[in-house]
Amino acid sequence: MLSTLHSRLSTSPVLTGAKRWLVAGILLAALASYLSGGINPYDRGVWIDCGINIILAVSLNLILGHTGQFSLGHAGFMSVGGYTAAKLTLVCAALVPAALHPLLFAAALLAGGLMAACAGLLVGIPSLRLRGDYLAIVTLGFGEIIRVVMQNTEAVGGASGLSGIPKLTTLGWAFALAAVTIYAIAGLVNSTYGRGFLAVSDDEVAASAMGVNPVRYKVTAFVVGAFFAGIAGALYAHHKQTLVPTGFDWLKSVDIVVMVILGGMGRTPGVIVAAIILTWLPEHLRIFAEYRMIIYALLIILLMILRPQGLFTLRFKKKGKEAKTLP
Amino acid sequence: MSDETPLLKMDRATIRFGGLTAVSELDLQIGRHEMVGLIGPNGAGKTTAFNLITGVYQPTSGSIEFEGRPTAGLKPHHLAKLGVARTFQNIRLFASLSVFDNVRVATQLHRSHGILHSLWRGKGFRESEAAVESEVMDLLSIFKLEGLRDEQAVSLPYGAQRRLEIVRALATRPKLLLLDEPAAGMNPTEKEELMHLIHFIQERFSISVLLVEHDMTVVMGVCQRIAVLEYGKKIAEGTPEQIKCDPKVIEAYLGEEEAEAEANGEGEEVAHA
Numbered sequence: 293m294l295s296t297l298h299s300r301l302s303t304s305p306v307l308t309g310a311k312r313w314l315v316a317g318i319l320l321a322a323l324a325s326y327l328s329g330g331i332n333p334y335d336r337g338v339w340i341d342c343g344i345n346i347i348l349a350v351s352l353n354l355i356l357g358h359t360g361q362f363s364l365g366h367a368g369f370m371s372v373g374g375y376t377a378a379k380l381t382l383v384c385a386a387l388v389p390a391a392l393h394p395l396l397f398a399a400a401l402l403a404g405g406l407m408a409a410c411a412g413l414l415v416g417i418p419s420l421r422l423r424g425d426y427l428a429i430v431t432l433g434f435g436e437i438i439r440v441v442m443q444n445t446e447a448v449g450g451a452s453g454l455s456g457i458p459k460l461t462t463l464g465w466a467f468a469l470a471a472v473t474i475y476a477i478a479g480l481v482n483s484t485y486g487r488g489f490l491a492v493s494d495d496e497v498a499a500s501a502m503g504v505n506p507v508r509y510k511v512t513a514f515v516v517g518a519f520f521a522g523i524a525g526a527l528y529a530h531h532k533q534t535l536v537p538t539g540f541d542w543l544k545s546v547d548i549v550v551m552v553i554l555g556g557m558g559r560t561p562g563v564i565v566a567a568i569i570l571t572w573l574p575e576h577l578r579i580f581a582e583y584r585m586i587i588y589a590l591l592i593i594l595l596m597i598l599r600p601q602g603l604f605t606l607r608f609k610k611k612g613k614e615a616k617t618l619p
Numbered sequence: 620m621s622d623e624t625p626l627l628k629m630d631r632a633t634i635r636f637g638g639l640t641a642v643s644e645l646d647l648q649i650g651r652h653e654m655v656g657l658i659g660p661n662g663a664g665k666t667t668a669f670n671l672i673t674g675v676y677q678p679t680s681g682s683i684e685f686e687g688r689p690t691a692g693l694k695p696h697h698l699a700k701l702g703v704a705r706t707f708q709n710i711r712l713f714a715s716l717s718v719f720d721n722v723r724v725a726t727q728l729h730r731s732h733g734i735l736h737s738l739w740r741g742k743g744f745r746e747s748e749a750a751v752e753s754e755v756m757d758l759l760s761i762f763k764l765e766g767l768r769d770e771q772a773v774s775l776p777y778g779a780q781r782r783l784e785i786v787r788a789l790a791t792r793p794k795l796l797l798l799d800e801p802a803a804g805m806n807p808t809e810k811e812e813l814m815h816l817i818h819f820i821q822e823r824f825s826i827s828v829l830l831v832e833h834d835m836t837v838v839m840g841v842c843q844r845i846a847v848l849e850y851g852k853k854i855a856e857g858t859p860e861q862i863k864c865d866p867k868v869i870e871a872y873l874g875e876e877e878a879e880a881e882a883n884g885e886g887e888e889v890a891h892a
Binding site for chain 1: 673675695696699700704705707711712713714715717720723724725727728730733734735737738740744747748751787788790791798890
């Protein structure tokens with residue numbers, strides 16, 4: 293009995309099935325892209341927003357949910373990625389034949405992600421010494437610095453921003469990259485290496501005593517999280533076709549934080565659902581647009597009182613019951 | 620390295636916090652496969668000594684060597700890698716993780732596959748994860764925790780949490796295991812089991828153990844050698860029998876007047892201190 297159970301337990305479904313899920317996600321994205329001609333352009337646009345917000349929320353979840361570092365700088369990372377990618381395509385679009393534009397876009401996405409990851413490294417370093425509210429303030433400051441820098445850099449259009457960015461983001465790109473992000477971050481956390489993120493978030497002293505280097509994990513979380521935020525920014529730039537610095541103020545970061553908190557910190561499926569809901573909700577509540585932040589604040593307060601663990605708690609014990617019956 | 624090098628050697632290790640000298644010129648040596656006890660009244664500096672050994676604090680003066688290598692400047696995770704593992708006085712399990720994952724985190728010291736492996740999930744990664752899993756399950760079953768594998772660590776009964784902390788420490792494959800008051804809050808039966816467990820661990824994993832404990836029955840029953848701290852200073856060191864009869868120790872625990880009254884009695888009273 294014991295030995296059969298052991299053999300069953302040793303092939304964890306997370307490990308064997310993970311890549312299949314990624315492939316399924318990308319195929320789904322391709323299908324969605326193929327069918328998206330039938331959707332009206334407005335809905336298609338909102339679904340692309342959903343994909344972008346999923347990337348943002350899931351990547352922030354690594355920093356905030358899994359590693360427990362309160363970061364308000366996600367919009368900053370996003371803008372670094374967005375501006376980098378947009379600048380790249382604006383400069384190169386004329387030089388590259390139209391047929392190769394998807395390749396150019398892929399390169400721009402990667403460049404945006406990498407630049408944002410560098411920014412993540414820069415912000416990750418102060419995070420070695422700070423935690424909680426203090427870290428939140430530093431990351432908030434970082435986001436604002438980025439915005440002010442963009443506003444005053446003529447090369448990226450200054451206060452009026454960049455416009456005329458080619459429309460390269462499609463539903464397929466957005467969904468496929470959302471699938472890649474989910475796969476990468478869920479896969480990272482669901483490994484022996486990745487459990488270190490959760491350990492650091494639970495108890496840094498104990499983690500350190502068990503040989504987990506908290507500094508390395510915290511910085512890694514920032515770099516990986518920022519990388520995907522940069523990609524989201526690049527998608528955003530080629531979706532909206534214009535970038536203005538004020539679009540990346542701290543309220544944008546708060547939006548993403550709300551998605552993570554609403555979905556349940558560290559719970560990827562919940563965060564995905566929350567990202568989709570919070571993308572569609574404002575679209576249907578256009579009339580209340582001015583009260584959006586009030587509604588968000590109320591939502592969070594109610595959530596903290598009623599369901600502090602997040603709306604969608606999908607932490608289930610797969611094999612717990614069978615295992616418990618053992619002597 | 621010769622076997623004569625002590626595993627741990629503290630040489631006049633001192634730490635001051637402002638005006639308070641928490642540990643003062645502590646000399647302590649632990650040999651291989653040795654069981655050493657560290658006792659003393661509340662606030663004597665026992666846990667601070669632990670924190671010095673594990674790199675949480677750096678000594679203000681004096682030195683600490685592990686396997687002949689100075690540990691100055693090393694962080695706790697470096698020391699864990701060298702082979703120092705510990706449990707905590709107030710249990711510090713990873714609260715949101717399962718029993719299995721609590722132990723799994725500690726195994727990564729020896730099986731680290733980095734980020735890229737975790738993302739690619741190739742054959743090497745799967746093999747390594749499978750090896751981790753069987754290692755963790757082996758450890759859990761030695762300590763009869765395998766049935767609780769998917770429970771959240773903090774939902775375990777108190778005694779099981781203490782055991783889990785020990786399992787987690789052992790998963791780092793230590794040479795020296797530091798136990799900080801493992802018997803705190805246990806009833807006599809549990810204490811009895813704990814003593815067996817400590818003996819078992821030392822033999823099975825052939826490691827050295829440094830034990831901080833208030834409960835004299837446990838300390839006397841487990842340790843070959845005991846050091847006594849009071850106000851950060853070592854006031855006595857010796858075998859359990861020597862410590863039991865040491866007037867300084869009795870004084871430290873019972874105060875001077877009672878010490879005189881009890882001086883002729885046996886160490887039993889100390890046991891209840």
